[in-house]
Structure formats: structure tokens, C-alpha cells
Amino acid sequence: MFAENWQVSPRVHDVRSELDVKIIMSDGVRVAAQIFRPAGAGRFPALLGVHAYDAAMQYTPSRPQAVQGRNAQAEAGDPQFYVRRGYAHVILNARGTGQSEGEYAHYSPREVQDVVEVIAWMAEQDWCDGNVGMFGVSYFAVCAKQVAARNPPALKAVFAPYGYTDFYRDKFYHGGILAHSFLTNWSKHLAGVRVRSWSKEGLGDDEYNIRLAALRTNPDIMAVPELAAAVKAPDSGANPLILDVLLNPQDGPYWHERNPCLEDIRVPILIGSSWDMYFLHLPGEFRAWEKITAPKKLIVGPPVYLDRPVYQYAFESLRWFDHWLKGNDTGYMDEPDVRVFVVGGDGSWKTSTAWPLPETVWHPFYLHGGGLLSEHEHWPCEGGSSYEDNNYNARTGVSFATPPLVERTEVIGPLTATIYLSTNQPEVLLFATLWDIDPDGVRRLLTRGWLKGSMRKTNPELSRPWLWHYDFTDPQPVDTTRPQRFDINLVPTANVFQKGHRIGLRISSADQDPAGSLFDIVGQGHLLQQQPSWVTVHHDAEHPSVLNVPVTGGNRIGTYMSGGSGAGRIVGASAPAAGNSISWDGW
Template sequence: MFGPGWSLSPRAYRVVRERISIPVSGGVDLAATVFRPDDDGQFPVILGVHAYDGAMQSTPSMPQALQGANAQAEAGDPRFYARRGYVHVIVNARGTGGSGGTYQHYGPRDVDDVVEVIAWLARQRWSTGRVGMFGMSYFSVAAKQVAARNPEALKAVFAPYGYTDFYRDKFFHGGILARSFVTSWSSHLAGVRVEGWSRRNLGDGEFGRRLEELRADADIMAVAQLAAAIAAPDEGPNPLIVDVLLNPLDGPYWAERNPDLSAVQVPIVLGGCWGMYGLHLPGEFRAWERITAPKKLFVGPPIYVDRPVYQYAQESLRWFDHWLKDNDTGYLDEAPIQLFLPGSDGEWIEAEQWPLPQTRWQSFYLHRDGLLSEHEHWPHEGATSYEDNTFNKRGAITFTTPPLVERTTILGHATLTLHAATTDDELLVFASMWLVDADGSRSMLTRGWLRGSMRTVNRELSKPWLVHHDFTDRKPLEPDTIHELELNIAPTAIVLHPGQRLELQISSSDEDDAGTFMDLISQGHLLRQSPSWISVYHDEDHPSTLRLPVIEGNRIGTYLSGGVPARPSAGPVRSSTNEW
């Protein structure tokens, strides 16, 4: 790739592959694969760290769309970088694959190892002493953790698609356990030997007491994989699963793993796609807000990237050439934020700040008969109810706008305020936004979550467009009492065209059909086993409201009439137009 005033490192080398061991503290060796130019010179190093099958990361394979079998192939193409004058090193985390020691699930010891690996790489004969980090998902999360430590030799990071809050982004959406993700993800960790955090930090007595509480939890024990992990808490990846279950509130376990984003001084590229709203996307916007180092942010079409990862090879090379080779590729001259607009004709928005300064949050009120409208509530509109019953029906209610009459672009964070009552002492809210085409077909855009007992809002840390819950305690709901619940809807973007509509679906489960593999990732949460009826109130005294980030269009709003001019009704014949 090249431009009028710049060019990237050319493809100039053949590639040498070596399998090595890298020593770290405690007498542990980490298994690594090195791809370097077939040359005696010195080159910058690109590092990737993971906990998956090592062979998967570099096996030549024709890329395919993301699916369960190939999801862990996230390192990028090491031969691409080596051919262009870089050494690409892929390392298995401690306690996984061929690496020694025990795994801490992104714990402080795991991060210490990577800091030591970077210093080791900088000293090698084939290294210039400059190191970058690259990769998606696991690789991205690990890179952000390390960047917060600012090791001397780490000069640049290209780390899109990486959550930054283990509790909120990955395992407990809105305080609700993502039970399918924790069990499926942990099963893909290669030969993992987990050092459990809870037994070590709580002590055997408290650890055993909390395990008994889990065994008495009907919601948890209804999931066979979770029950099996609790029955054998020390086997295979089970210590990791048990750690997640024993830490259902935000606290020390999660704080140890979340990177201090404000400490990052390493130049970094962030990003993702609009489809990964259930895992990576919220964390990337959080990182953009808190990191003050030189940074870029992109969000692409809602399709993630193929596996093995290759789509961002050229763009990452522009970043690494600039910071690791002093080759000005013009990358820093371009807008720092670049956002794709789904539903457009391939448009991208360029911006300097987030949220976009032209954003206006438009209130859409939930009304009777499933209406979602900018019109405020009428008196005594009442409530809409649904049943959540594992023995009978897990229901849902929907609220839909009239057809839009002008092109409208929604882009950013949305929030939802619900006034709701339940016959139970707990209420799980799954709020999903759907695009409805003129023919009635639906496709999911994004989702929000909240466990009702964890509804307390931290006003000091909240913004008008982003609600902050501490998730540090539970306050059971009083049955048959109206409670106000505020929740975030994960960032989204869509260009709506005349005739299309937006739909908000409220449920206490997420068992609707997944349209894509990415929708599936956002599903599979722990559900209630206690039957209940839920009512969402929408009237003058209980204004349940969805606030949408509009950056274009909908200037005069939707029309309850449908936006179609009325035809004249039949009446007496006029003898003259003057009579009008």
C-alpha cells in the first residue's frame, strides 16, 4: 500500500520460523513462535499473547467468517509482517498450551510475564529494541493491560476488538451473568492449568461456604455446565468458571484485571465493528474516553473480521511503520475517529471527538398498543405486561415507531428508563433494538441489560448519555411495586430510510433467534427459574423513555398518521374554488 506522499515497508524478505521458549520469573518458560526475516539485520518486533491453541495462530488457512471453530485465530498473519521487515512473536500465556506455570485468567502475574517478555525481545540480536503489540480480542485485551504498565521498549499498540471491563463487558452484562460465554470460552483455553483466585484469596472456609450458596441457587444449578463446574471446582478450566460465579458483584477480582486506561502512554489504535455490541464495542469507547496517549479509533461494518485475522494488516502496518521505523505514513494526519454508517451507501464519518458533537438525544416514549413515539404520554395510559415463566412462556413486549418520513442517522450511546413492576423480587431486563423494514422483516441492532436488584445508579460517574451502575450490592425488588430502572443500550449506528421503523423489545430472557454469530455472542445469559409477571408502566407519572442519539434527520419527528397526507373525504360538490 502507498499514497501520494508515503509508502509502507515493502515486501522484501523470505521468512524464518522458529519455536522457542522465553524465560520469565519463577522459573517458568513461555512457549513462543518467532517469524522473522531471513536476514542477519535487526528489526522491530510485533508481539501477540494468547491462551489458545498455538498452531491455530499461524497455520496457513483460507480465511472464513467468524464461527465457533475458528474464533480463536486472532494473531494476524505473522508472515505478512516478517516479509516486510518485522519480527512477529506469538506467545502462549503462562499455564496454557506449551507454557509452564499456572494461568491466572489475565491476572497480574500474567501481565508481569508480558512485560518481561517485551524486555527480553528488546535484547535479542535480531531486534532493534522497539516492540509493538498486535491482535484482536484476547490479544487486544492483553495488549491494553500491558500498555497501562508502559514498559520501556513498547512503542506502539494496534489493539481493536478488546473489552476493557471484565465485569461489565464480558461476564456480567448489566449485572446478569453471561453464562454461555463463560462456559464456552473457557473450554477453548488450550491445555489450561488455572490458579483459582477465590480459593487463594478467600481461604478454604469462605470458599467452601460460598460454594454451598451456589449449590442452593436454583438459577445457577439449572445450567448443567455451571453445576458441573461447581461439583468439580478444581478440574480443568473449572476454577476460572467458579471464580466468575463467586464474584457476582464488581470488586477486587475484576479490578485486578481491568487495565488502568488513564495510565496508558503508549500510542494505540482502538476499534471494532458495530456488530460486537455484546462484547468488545463498549470497552473500546471507554478506552477512547480515558486514554490520553496518541490514539485512533475506527468502527467498521457489523461483520467483525474473518479468521484468521487479516483485514487490518495494511492499516496496522501504517501504524507500526510510523512508531517502530520512523516512516511517516501520513496516518497521524488523518481524522482520529472513523465510523462506518450501516444502512448507507458505504459512508464513513470522520470526527475529532466522541460522542459526536452534532449528536442530539431524542426521547422516544413507550406508549400503549406498542407505540414508540416522540409524543409525550397521555393521562392514564396504564401498563403493558408479559409473562416470564420457564414452565410455560418467556414472553416479550415490543414498542415500534411509526414509519420514518426522512433519512435519519442514529449513532452512539442510547439509554432507557423503565418504570416496571414484577411479581418476583428480581427482574432481569433484556432491551433489544431492532430495525424493521417496510416489508416487516426485522434485524437486531444492539441490546442493553440490567438486573433489577442492581439498579442503583452512581450519579457522580454517570453522564446524560451513559448510566453508571457500581454493581457492588443487590437490593431485592419489592414485588408488585413500581421501580424505576435505568440502563444503557450498547452503542450502535444505523441510517434509517423513509418507511423503515425502529422497534424496542423488552423481555426477561434472551432466547430470541440469533440473526448472526455476533448476536449469539450477546445471548445466553443466566435466566430466572421463578415464574413472574412483569408490567412496564407508561403514563404521565411513569414516563418510560428510550433516548436515541440522532446525528442527522428526524428534524420534525415521526408521524402517528404514518406520514401519508390524508386524501379528501367525499362531501358536497363545490361550485367554485373561491368557496374554499
């Protein structure tokens, strides 16, 4: 890759590999690394990636395919690409996985310390020039952010898109609702894992046993076969990890000690994701963008996760590492800091200096009777729209949509919804789904939001108009005697609603909407209530339920309930009378 004024490192080296190299940690545990480096003599910058999966999957030559269950963990990038361009590439199994010794504790502080020590070890090798970077997506990117917050002296740059930054909010408890399907499916892919239970030590035996007994009588937990099996055999296989998640249903120490302190990162870092990752990586990357003050770039791509093995972003990352590790000015830092792909129409990239985009204006769309979503104020005594969440009958919901848009309307950024509702149970689960609806009524899912009713309390000091913050520490029963207010975040999106399309919102208490893609499915599978409930969404002057939409272009004067095409002639209206006298009553 080259331009008029720069070029990346040329492809000139042969590749030498050293497999299953054992590196001794300060506590005596040996971790296994796969090392790839230029075959010739010399000292080179080195890249590091850390994972908990099958080691061979990360480097075996393979023609990339669409991401799917059996290949999703091939996230390291291609060592052949980097080594041939003058980098060493080290791929490390976290302790307690693969050929690494010790016990795995789910991105624990000890595992982060291991990586800090490995970076120091790499910098001292006779094939390394002392400059180290970290690369990879998903597991690799999450770990890289943890390590970057420690600022090891030899770590000079990180390229870590697709990496959540809050283990509670982003990964396992969306809006306080357990994402059990992701938990149980993900844990199956950990390679030869030997798990160390955090909860037995962190909670103490008495509290551990009290919470475990409560799980065994929890009908929602025990209704999920995989969770029930883990609760019945808490020490088997990866079950201690599953139990750590189940036994810590509120934000607290287990989660805090795994979350990277983003404000501490001083290493130059590139972050980002794709719009289909609303259920995992995307929220954390925007959080990282807000809190990291080091040199940084943000890229959010089309709603298609990267192929596996990962090879996209190879040249993008090479430009980044050439700049920071080799002192080769590739022009990267002269380019805009924020790049987002806008879905809809032909699709296009948009650049900016900030996020949210400076031109964003949030338009309020109120929920109305008859399924209308409109900027119009509520009419008197509009009432509400009801649905049932009934495991014995039907799990339904209520949908709202704008009139057809009269112009191309660009929506980019985070959304919020304030929903007033009543329920006959002391708990309610809320799933908010945003849709692009075409003139034929075909819906395309854009993003989602979640909220557990008992965890609805917001923190006003940390909230902003476009993003509510919840502490998730003090669950309170939902008052069943009167309507209650619930403030919901919907994960950011970027979409062009074409003329004639409608903005759609669905509110339900179950994530069982038809899925159009693999990641729509992966984003489902939350814990549902077994106790039937009846829910009413109120939309009237006293309960102004509303969706706030981040408009960056279009919808200048608002939507038209009439459809925007003007009034037509009434069927059967008479033709103009003599003298060209025309009555308006015929229209």
C-alpha cells in the same frame, strides 16, 4: 500500499521461524514463543502477540473463512505479512496454556508481568532494534491494553482493536446478568489449560466453601447443565476459572486486578471494534477512548467480525507501526481520530474528532400504549403493558415502535432507556433490544442493553446523561409493592433508518429473540430466572418510560403518528358541488 506522499515498508524479506522457544520468567517458569523474523542479517522492530489458545492455529498457512466456533481463536495476524516487510513477529502462549509452563489465572497480574519481561527480552535480542509493538485482536488486544498500562520502556506502539476493558461489565456480567454461555463455550477453547483458582486464595477457604454451597442450591445456576457440572467438580479442567466467575457475582477484587488502568497508558494505541460486538468488545473500546490520553485512533467497522485467520487491518496496522516503530511518516496521524462505519442503505464511513460525535442530539421517544414509541408526551391514565417471564409457560416481552420515519434518519452513539415497571418477584432481569423495522415488518437487530433489577443503583458522580454507571456492589431486592425506575444503557450503534422504516424497542426478561447471525447467538445465553414472574412496563405521566436516541441527522421535526402522508379522501365522499364548493368533511 502507498499514496502520493508516503509508502509503507516494502515486501523484501524472506522468513525464518523458530518454534516453541522457551523464555525464562523471573519466577523460573518457562513460557513458549513462536518466533518469526527476517532471514537476513540485521536488527528489526518486533511485534508481540499473547494468547491462551492452540499455538499452531495462530501461524499455520490457511485461507481465511468467516469466523466460527472452530476458528475463532486465530487472532494473531499473519506473521508472513509482517516479517516480509521488515518486522520480527513473536506469538506467545500465556503461562499455564499450550507449551508454556505454570498455571493459568485468567489474565492475572502475574501473566501481565510475564509479558512485560518478554518485551524486555525481545528488545535485547540481536535480531531486534529495541522497538517493540503489540498486535492482535480479542485475547491479544485485551492483554495488550493490560501491558500498555504498565508502559514497558521498549513498547512503542499498540494496535489492539476488539479488546474489552472491564472483565465484569464487558465479558461476563452484562448489566449484572451472568453471560454463562460465553463463559462455558470460551473456556473450552483454552489450550491444555492448567488453571489456578483465584477464589480459594482471594476469598479464603471458609468464604469459598460458603459461596460454593450457595451455588449448589441456586436454582438458576443449577438449571444450566454446564454450570451445574462445574459446580459439582470445581477442580476439574477449566472449572476453577468458571467457578471464579460464579463465586464473584459482584464487582470486586477479582475483577479489579484484571482490568487495565486505562488512564495510565502512555503508549500510542489504536483501538476499535465492529458494531456486532455489542456483547463483548464494543463497550470496552469506547471506555478506552474516553480514558486513554496517549496518542490514539478509533475505528469501528461494519457489523461483521473479522475473518479467521485474521488478516484484515494488516496494511492499516503496518501504516501504524511504520510510523511509531520505524519513523516512517505514513500520514496516519494526519487523518481523523475517529472513524465509524454507518450501517443502513449502501453503508458508508464517517469521520470525526471526538466520540460521541459532536453533532449528536439525543431525542426522547416515550413508550406508549398500543406499542407506540413517540416523542409525544404521555396522555392521562395510559396505564402499562404487561408480559410474563414464566419458565413453565412462556418467556415473552413487550415491543414498541415509532411511526414510519418521513426522512432518512441517522442514529450514531450510545442510547439510554428509563423504564418504570412493576413485578411480583424481588428480582427482575431486563433485556432491551433495538431494531430497525422495514416497511414490510422485517426486523434487523442493532444493539442490546441489559440490567439486573437488584443491581440497578446508579452512581451519579460517574454517570453522564448518555451513559449510566453502576457500581454493581450492593444488590437490593426489587420493591414489589409499587412501580420502580430502572435506567438501562444500550451499547452504541451506528445506523441509518431509511424513509419508511421504524425504530423498534423490545423489553423482556429473557434474551430469546430470534437470532439472525452467529454473533446475535453468541450475545445471548444469559442466566435466566427459574421463578416465574409477571412484569408490567408503566408508561403514563407519572411513570414516563423513555428511550433516548442519539440522532446525528434527520428526524428534524419528529415523527408523524398519521404516517406522514397526509389525510386521504374518505371512501364514499361526494364530488365537489356546483360552484366548486368543497367540504372539508370528506377528508
